[in-house]
Amino acid sequence: MELCRHTGQVVFSDPYKVSQYNHWTSPYLDHDAEAVRADNTLKLEVAELKSMFCERAQALIHGDLHTGSIMVTTDSTQVIDPEFAFYGPMGFDIGAFLGNLILAFFAQDGHASEANDRKLYKQWILRTIEDTWNLFENKFTTLWNDNKAGNGEAYLMDIYNNPELQQLVQKKYMNDLFHDTLGFGAAKMIRRIVGVAHVEDFESIADPGKRAYCEHRALEFAKILMKGRRGFQNINQVVAAIHEIPV
Known part of the structure; x- marks a missing residue:
């Protein structure tokens, strides 16, 4: 229980207020950290995610x-x-993993050189993001279909035995889970940039100006993802949106 409370604090609370644990690439990201703390729309979204987490x-x-x-x-x-x-929302794990992949994508420009522009690696990261969600969704729905007559109480066969209704139920469930995943992924990204416990992908960029540039782009995408997650219908749209972040 104490570890869950700690996670809730560092992911959903500390980045949105002044906290002794927060740190970022200063002074380059001072304005970015302040903007997160002043963004009421972002706070409304993260409050919903924290409630879900709890x-x-x-x-x-x-x-x-x-x-x-x-x-x-x-x-x-x-x-x-x-x-x-612990027993919590599935989107928290999936989102955390996808969020780390997105951070890795934005970090690559900070590691690029004339000898290695990292473009092929960035493409691989984006394919992995797509594959992770698509394979999870396929596996989850396959297990659901294979065990639809099992002991689960949420979707009883004598209620949802119509194939068309079963498909609608699955689609809504997976859409909701997808949007949860994007929200949690965005929250983890924000925490890793202006909160505590950052990622090596960024920390290993020696030039603080170059590091801050990469982190700023990742943070901008994280805010877009959290606020607009319900507007994404599939993972391909998320990857397309990553490409739209200004250079």
């Missing part, structure tokens, strides 16, 4: 899932550091 026991989730928590080889995938695990 109230929705949707699944057993990792609670601190990011790219550094996942160890992958050609024949094995392991997830480490489960100490923040």
